Amino acid sequence: MSEVELSEVVKRYGVMEVVHGISLTIEPGEFVVLVGPSGCGKSTTLRMVAGLEDISSGTVMIGGREVSQVAPKDRDVAMVFQNYALYPHLDVAENIAFGLRVRHEKRKVIKQAVAEAAEILGLTEYLKRKPADLSGGQRQRVAMGRAIVRRPRVFLFDEPLSNLDAKLRTHMRAEIKRLHQRMQSTSIYVTHDQVEAMTLADRIVIMNGGRIEQVGSPMEVFLEPANTFVASFIGSPPMNLLDATIEIGDAGPLARIKGADTAPLPIPDAFRDQAAAGQRVKLGIRPELMRVDADPSTPGLACQIELVEPLGAEALLHGEVGRQPIIAKVETLSGVRDFAAVRWLGVDLSGLHVFDAGSGRSLKTASA
Amino acid sequence: MSNFNLYSRGDRIFGWINAALIALVVVSTLYPFIYIFSASISSGAAVTAGRVTLLPVDVTLAAYERVLSDKMFWTAYANTFFYTIAGTITSLLIMIPGAYALSRRRLRGRMIFNLAIAFTLWFNAGMIPFFLNFRDLGLLDSRTGIVVGFAVTAFNVILLRNFFEAVPKSFEEAAKMDGANELQLLWKVFIPLSRPAIVTVALFCVVMRWNGYFWAMVLLRGEDKIPLQVYLKKIIVDLSASDEFAGSLLTSQFSFETVSAAIMVASIIPVLLIYPYAQRYFTKGILLGGVKE
Ligand SMILES: Nc1ncnc2c1ncn2[C@@H]1O[C@H](COP(=O)(O)OP(=O)(O)OP(=O)(O)O)[C@@H](O)[C@H]1O
Numbered sequence: 001m002s003e004v005e006l007s008e009v010v011k012r013y014g015v016m017e018v019v020h021g022i023s024l025t026i027e028p029g030e031f032v033v034l035v036g037p038s039g040c041g042k043s044t045t046l047r048m049v050a051g052l053e054d055i056s057s058g059t060v061m062i063g064g065r066e067v068s069q070v071a072p073k074d075r076d077v078a079m080v081f082q083n084y085a086l087y088p089h090l091d092v093a094e095n096i097a098f099g100l101r102v103r104h105e106k107r108k109v110i111k112q113a114v115a116e117a118a119e120i121l122g123l124t125e126y127l128k129r130k131p132a133d134l135s136g137g138q139r140q141r142v143a144m145g146r147a148i149v150r151r152p153r154v155f156l157f158d159e160p161l162s163n164l165d166a167k168l169r170t171h172m173r174a175e176i177k178r179l180h181q182r183m184q185s186t187s188i189y190v191t192h193d194q195v196e197a198m199t200l201a202d203r204i205v206i207m208n209g210g211r212i213e214q215v216g217s218p219m220e221v222f223l224e225p226a227n228t229f230v231a232s233f234i235g236s237p238p239m240n241l242l243d244a245t246i247e248i249g250d251a252g253p254l255a256r257i258k259g260a261d262t263a264p265l266p267i268p269d270a271f272r273d274q275a276a277a278g279q280r281v282k283l284g285i286r287p288e289l290m291r292v293d294a295d296p297s298t299p300g301l302a303c304q305i306e307l308v309e310p311l312g313a314e315a316l317l318h319g320e321v322g323r324q325p326i327i328a329k330v331e332t333l334s335g336v337r338d339f340a341a342v343r344w345l346g347v348d349l350s351g352l353h354v355f356d357a358g359s360g361r362s363l364k365t366a367s368a
Numbered sequence: 369m370s371n372f373n374l375y376s377r378g379d380r381i382f383g384w385i386n387a388a389l390i391a392l393v394v395v396s397t398l399y400p401f402i403y404i405f406s407a408s409i410s411s412g413a414a415v416t417a418g419r420v421t422l423l424p425v426d427v428t429l430a431a432y433e434r435v436l437s438d439k440m441f442w443t444a445y446a447n448t449f450f451y452t453i454a455g456t457i458t459s460l461l462i463m464i465p466g467a468y469a470l471s472r473r474r475l476r477g478r479m480i481f482n483l484a485i486a487f488t489l490w491f492n493a494g495m496i497p498f499f500l501n502f503r504d505l506g507l508l509d510s511r512t513g514i515v516v517g518f519a520v521t522a523f524n525v526i527l528l529r530n531f532f533e534a535v536p537k538s539f540e541e542a543a544k545m546d547g548a549n550e551l552q553l554l555w556k557v558f559i560p561l562s563r564p565a566i567v568t569v570a571l572f573c574v575v576m577r578w579n580g581y582f583w584a585m586v587l588l589r590g591e592d593k594i595p596l597q598v599y600l601k602k603i604i605v606d607l608s609a610s611d612e613f614a615g616s617l618l619t620s621q622f623s624f625e626t627v628s629a630a631i632m633v634a635s636i637i638p639v640l641l642i643y644p645y646a647q648r649y650f651t652k653g654i655l656l657g658g659v660k661e
């Protein structure tokens with residue numbers, strides 16, 4: 001039995017539809033991350049699971065029970081908010097205990113549960129403090145403590161780390177992961193940060209404009225993006241997408257890059273079946289799969305480098321291939337050279353992606 | 369580092385003018401208090417002759433003896449306490465849930481209710497209809513009439529409502545997820561979060577009740593029910609013409625003026641006692657109520 005199941009869930013505000021029929025099944029113990037650009041409906045979807053927003057149509061099931069008409073408190077879910085929403089008039093212990101107290105749990109049970117949660121989160125010495133006297137990371141932990149004492153069926157997180165500075169965010173990210181490994185609780189986590197999504201998720205749900213673009217494990221969505229949106233959303237810097245046209249050569253389909261003064265590149269086997277002669281496509285090349293030390297006789301792209309951004313162990317080269325912008329990420333440790341003078345970017349052909357230019361869909365055929 | 373140049377000449381002059389103006393305000397508000405206190409412990413003859421201006425003349429406690437030995441004074445004092453405490457509690461009991469309801473988006477007819485309440489900020493039915501209304505409700509000469517009839521003021525309801533509206537939505541959502549019902553939400557989240565506003569409103573109620581005069585005078589008949597301010601008026605109007613004072617204007621240790629001064633001093637004492645405590649919330653309350661985050 002799946003833990004959470006959304007079927008054809010739609011959200012409308014007045015006449016404006018913002019979530020267009022989302023279906024998603026989440027297994028017990030799974031950590032699912034909803035990721036996507038601002039305004040794509042992540043929070044709205046999460047809040048419909050929580051019961052904080054009505055569902056315009058479709059159904060939400062939690063633990064095998066249809067909950068569309070069930071109040072948030074009776075759905076057996078807990079939520080961690082972006083701004084923590086800690087009660088300023090209550091101390092840490094009382095904040096954590098709040099959910100149990102309003103449910104009239106026994107004093108002894110509450111005490112035990114609070115102590116346990118505080119122990120797990122390393123909050124034991126702060127139990128008597130007010131939220132105002134805590135650091136951002138500690139507040140974040142209290143917010144999580146408030147969720148875990150209730151031992152809910154499903155945890156919901158709405159950008160819980162976005163109010164923290166970068167360093168603390170990395171730290172808390174690891175803590176959330178550890179917590180999940182320890183508690184094995186089903187979790188739905190909303191973020192617009194792809195690193196958070198990649199590191200935390202068992203499965204990533206990539207959303208755009210109120211729709212799901214792709215669902216898959218972090219490596220799946222990275223290695224096999226279903227469309228240009230996912231390809232350009234996951235990965236940093238994003239995948240290069242070059243306008244190209246399919247030509248059929250002696251050895252199979254080739255992609256001729258628009259405006260480029262380069263021999264057309266053979267496309268990987270997996271994309272060949274769906275490639276038709278003359279088809280307009282987007283040729284996807286990860287910045288990491290380009291080399292500056294390649295010989296112009298090997299497959300690659302003739303380019304102009306306009307800007308070099310050194311990052312330390314790596315450098316980003318911004319340039320143009322036939323008037324189309326391109327970014328390459330190259331390593332610097334094996335010898336820095338005059339990157340600005342690079343005229344040829346070697347391409348690892350096996351890492352190429354081909355997307356239909358019209359629909360944006362990957363031409364990859366589902367195969368082994 | 370020196371901060372010599374932090375203030376320009378203009379700033380300093382402005383500072384002095386400010387200080388002078390504040391001193392003026394302080395003096396002009398403090399003077400009546402000092403005068404009333406001095407008058408209350410001066411002899412009646414001195415006050416009547418206009419010899420008391422700032423400091424007491426012919427110090428005597430006669431006025432206080434006269435006041436404290438009057439049974440009616442104690443009754444009126446007790447009544448004022450009753451109206452203040454019962455009135456403030458009643459006000460909060462009605463206005464807090466009312467303002468809370470008005471702050472909820474999903475309240476049906478919310479706009480109309482809010483308009484109706486705001487309407488009374490600027491318009492009211494007038495004195496006679498008000499009186500007739502009380503009469504028809506059987507609330508003339510009734511403690512309940514005073515306590516309940518004046519429990520709700522639009523200004524306070526709006527102040528509380530605005531405060532409740534400004535409570536960030538996520539507190540409410542978090543509490544709902546945690547399992548709080550509507551009553552727990554109000555009691556355990558909104559009221560504690562709005563304490564400055566509630567203390568402010570409570571203080572407004574206390575002051576209004578403590579100084580309550582006009583409607584108590586209009587609506588109450590029985591002397592056993594009148595509050596201090598009405599008693600004070602009785603002393604001033606009734607006794608100034610009575611025999612008790614008439615024969616002894618020049619010789620008596622007290623006059624109706626010193627007696628009323630003594631009553632005023634007595635009526636100020638409790639306010640002086642609670643004000644420092646309430647003031648902490650007072651400024652904060654006004655500010656927070658006005659600013660919406
Ligand atoms: N109460 C509302 N009324 C009308 N439209 C709304 C309302 N709440 C959200 N929306 C719209 O719904 C869409 C989805 O919003 P949502 O908050 O789910 O986005 P999000 O993916 O969480 O974005 P972010 O990353 O910025 O938090 C947005 O276009 C937003 O403008």
Ligand SMILES: [Mg+2]
Nearest residue numbers: 042043044158
């Ligand atoms: Mg959001």
